[in-house]
Amino acid sequence: MKISAIYIIWLREMKKYVRNRSRLIGNMAMPFFFLAFLGMGFNSLGITGLPEGISYIDFLAPGIVAMGLLFSSMFAGVSILWDRQFGFLKEIMVAPVDRTSIVIGRIFAGMTSGVIQAIFILCISLLMGVRIVNPLGLVASLAFIMLIAMSFVGLGISIASKIEDMHGFQLIMNFLIMPTFLLSGALFPLDRLPAWLAAISYLDPLTYGVDGLRSLIIGTSHFPVIVDLAVLGGFCLAMILMARHLFNKTEV
Amino acid sequence: MKAIDVRNLRKEFSGGIKAVDGINLQVYEGEIFGLLGPNGAGKTTTIRMLATMTRPTSGQAMVCGTDVTKDPDKVRRCIGIVFQDPALDDQLTGRENLDFHARMYGMKREERGERIKEVLELVELSERANDLAEKYSGGMKRRLEIARGLMHRPRVLFLDEPTLGLDAQTRRVIWEHIRKLNEKYRITIILTTHYMEEADFLCGRVAIVDHGKILALDKPSKLKESMGGDVITLKVKNSGKMADLAKSMEGAKRVKVHDSSVSVSMANAGTRIPELLKAAEKAGIDVESVDLHKPTLEDVFIHYTGKTIREQETSAGDRFRQRARAMGRR
Numbered sequence: 001m002k003i004s005a006i007y008i009i010w011l012r013e014m015k016k017y018v019r020n021r022s023r024l025i026g027n028m029a030m031p032f033f034f035l036a037f038l039g040m041g042f043n044s045l046g047i048t049g050l051p052e053g054i055s056y057i058d059f060l061a062p063g064i065v066a067m068g069l070l071f072s073s074m075f076a077g078v079s080i081l082w083d084r085q086f087g088f089l090k091e092i093m094v095a096p097v098d099r100t101s102i103v104i105g106r107i108f109a110g111m112t113s114g115v116i117q118a119i120f121i122l123c124i125s126l127l128m129g130v131r132i133v134n135p136l137g138l139v140a141s142l143a144f145i146m147l148i149a150m151s152f153v154g155l156g157i158s159i160a161s162k163i164e165d166m167h168g169f170q171l172i173m174n175f176l177i178m179p180t181f182l183l184s185g186a187l188f189p190l191d192r193l194p195a196w197l198a199a200i201s202y203l204d205p206l207t208y209g210v211d212g213l214r215s216l217i218i219g220t221s222h223f224p225v226i227v228d229l230a231v232l233g234g235f236c237l238a239m240i241l242m243a244r245h246l247f248n249k250t251e252v
Numbered sequence: 253m254k255a256i257d258v259r260n261l262r263k264e265f266s267g268g269i270k271a272v273d274g275i276n277l278q279v280y281e282g283e284i285f286g287l288l289g290p291n292g293a294g295k296t297t298t299i300r301m302l303a304t305m306t307r308p309t310s311g312q313a314m315v316c317g318t319d320v321t322k323d324p325d326k327v328r329r330c331i332g333i334v335f336q337d338p339a340l341d342d343q344l345t346g347r348e349n350l351d352f353h354a355r356m357y358g359m360k361r362e363e364r365g366e367r368i369k370e371v372l373e374l375v376e377l378s379e380r381a382n383d384l385a386e387k388y389s390g391g392m393k394r395r396l397e398i399a400r401g402l403m404h405r406p407r408v409l410f411l412d413e414p415t416l417g418l419d420a421q422t423r424r425v426i427w428e429h430i431r432k433l434n435e436k437y438r439i440t441i442i443l444t445t446h447y448m449e450e451a452d453f454l455c456g457r458v459a460i461v462d463h464g465k466i467l468a469l470d471k472p473s474k475l476k477e478s479m480g481g482d483v484i485t486l487k488v489k490n491s492g493k494m495a496d497l498a499k500s501m502e503g504a505k506r507v508k509v510h511d512s513s514v515s516v517s518m519a520n521a522g523t524r525i526p527e528l529l530k531a532a533e534k535a536g537i538d539v540e541s542v543d544l545h546k547p548t549l550e551d552v553f554i555h556y557t558g559k560t561i562r563e564q565e566t567s568a569g570d571r572f573r574q575r576a577r578a579m580g581r582r
Contacts, residue, residue, distance in 0.1 A: 008352055087339035087340075091335075091341075093305065095353070095356035096356075
């Protein structure tokens, strides 16, 4: 592994992130709309079945943080496809740099932009009156934020290593990202789901991300936080290893 | 010293398509060597194998004295490459593109800054260095890519169709830059092209490649000489009869009929035109015009492949080959 290579790959992604205004705004705006409009909408309905003393908007905020991370991280990983399309991947691949460094640079970059996005959403949440348990929990939630980001950048890289062009991207959007989001418990509690649906959502790795964030931010959770951390951590490691393995095998 | 030594190199894609079919070639240090052939001839695949981007099916390729399959990173540090298709990051400035490259190749800070300045001056892009690459013209992008290929001071530079898609004037500018690199810095250059003039103008030696094989390999001047003198082209009414007559001339080679014109190669062709015309008059052939030209690489190419390079490009088999190559790239 080469630190200088990891750094420059990270730096390039960061420069592009800052320069690409539409992506930057999109990353911030979509979660904001969800939080503001969906949150306000259901909040006023007075949804039952939420944990004691928790309003819907409190319940939703950690879910939206996770949602934002899911979308932006997958996108960051899959963006290797753009490099392939525009030829820049060749420049990266003929350099005397091992593939692992390239993968790590990209994962760090996706994680950095994920953290920035998550902090933005958390700030908006606070402004909207979401009640947090304590500031320390908020800080601790950064660990989950990073794990979620790294996991899905890794998954994105793995997918980008297997599909050949942009056509596959729409398919991933519809059949991978959306179900992962909807089944993660980001929008509704898992306690009252029919057993078969609950079983599926237990297989969704993002479920543990959402649950962990909820536990640390608003102090309520479905699983013990340690279980969330263990499952998500394992998934994250698996995704990073898969990304490395699959990216290693690609040719440009 | 040999910069490149290729023995019996082959690349077969799935489906049994032989993109490169047993190539042998040696390129010496300080040479500009050209691979000339139509699209899909196997030029790019050859370069890709030499640049460690794809593994040969069989055979051996040594670059800078290192086997490309045994120590690819060592080869990569020794070579620079400018790809056929653009490979810049448009969202970065010219300078940032170079800096990215320098860091990927592990260059130290002081060395980096200095070298970036140097290569920018070399390709005359210093003033535009801080503009985003998307603002560059096609020729400027190419020059930036050449500068990037030189960043880490490679001993061998690969240029895959360096002037593809550029206008004639820009092409000239790129040619001058390539020449300067070779003369001033003694960089060995291997370029692929399907432009005859480009090969002729730049290359010390040229290999004519078609269907994955080298058909001829020599200095452009030697290749042209081997055509057996200059070419006389006569425009006549009765081309069949003229062709027979031309064939009967002493020292006549490669008599070809194309519509109403007949071409014939012979040594000292200029001094033999009167003789030819007299013979034609005697045979009652009405000659409309006579043209004399030195054989070009185009003539050499036609001789070896039986087709002009443009005819080659449109044939269905080659299109299939091209598609196969495109698939192999992924």
